[in-house]
Amino acid sequence: MEGPRAAALAADPALGSGYFDAYAAVGLLAVIGVLFVAVAFSANRLLRPVIHSPEKLLTYECGVDPVGEGWAHTQLRYYVYAFLYVIFAVDAIYLFPWATVFAAAGFGAGTLVEMFVFLGFLAVGLLYAWKKGVLEWT
Missing domain, CATH: 1.10.287 (Helix Hairpins)
Structure with missing residues (x-):
């Protein structure tokens, strides 16, 4: 089994050891993660209801009208x-x-x-x- 492949492996042991396979798996996982987030945000933007109302423009959207200043003292x-x-x-x-x-x-x-x-x-x-x-x- 002495041939050009064996000579190349002898010269560079990292060539056949799968050294970059781990990096490929991490890269593939990163791409899948980015795609998952992009699809989730896109689906959220397409499927959410859009209702414009004056209440949406208030400072707080919790159902209670804001009263007084927005500055609060903390002890x-x-x-x-x-x-x-x-x-x-x-x-x-x-x-x-x-x-x-x-x-x-x-x-x-x-x-x-x-x-x-x-x-x-x-x-x-x-x-x-x-x-x-x-x-x-x-």
């Missing part, structure tokens, strides 16, 4: 509570792997000191927020 404390939640969620996520490492042999004292330093930083942040009155809901 800053909601963001502060969300930020504190994220801080303590990260703390909780960090505690689970720490507990598993702490149980392993040879990691006891160093891991314990690291965790208390980490918890100390969180405690200082919580005390600062408490001292500033951020945690009071008034």
Whole structure:
């Protein structure tokens, strides 16, 4: 079976290995995905009912006429509570792997000191927020 094909395969091993077959499958899937989206949007445009009315031109189309300004104030404390939640969620996520490492042999004292330093930083942040009155809901 020594011939020009065998010589070409020996010179370039990627020629017969199907290296580009994976890229062809990804490309075909991308084309199918784009076609699916295009067909869905086209069908939506062709099949939807078009009814022009003055209500459609209102700012809100929920059935309630807009009253007042479109500007609404949001309390800053909601963001502060969300930020504190994220801080303590990260703390909780960090505690689970720490507990598993702490149980392993040879990691006891160093891991314990690291965790208390980490918890100390969180405690200082919580005390600062408490001292500033951020945690009071008034």
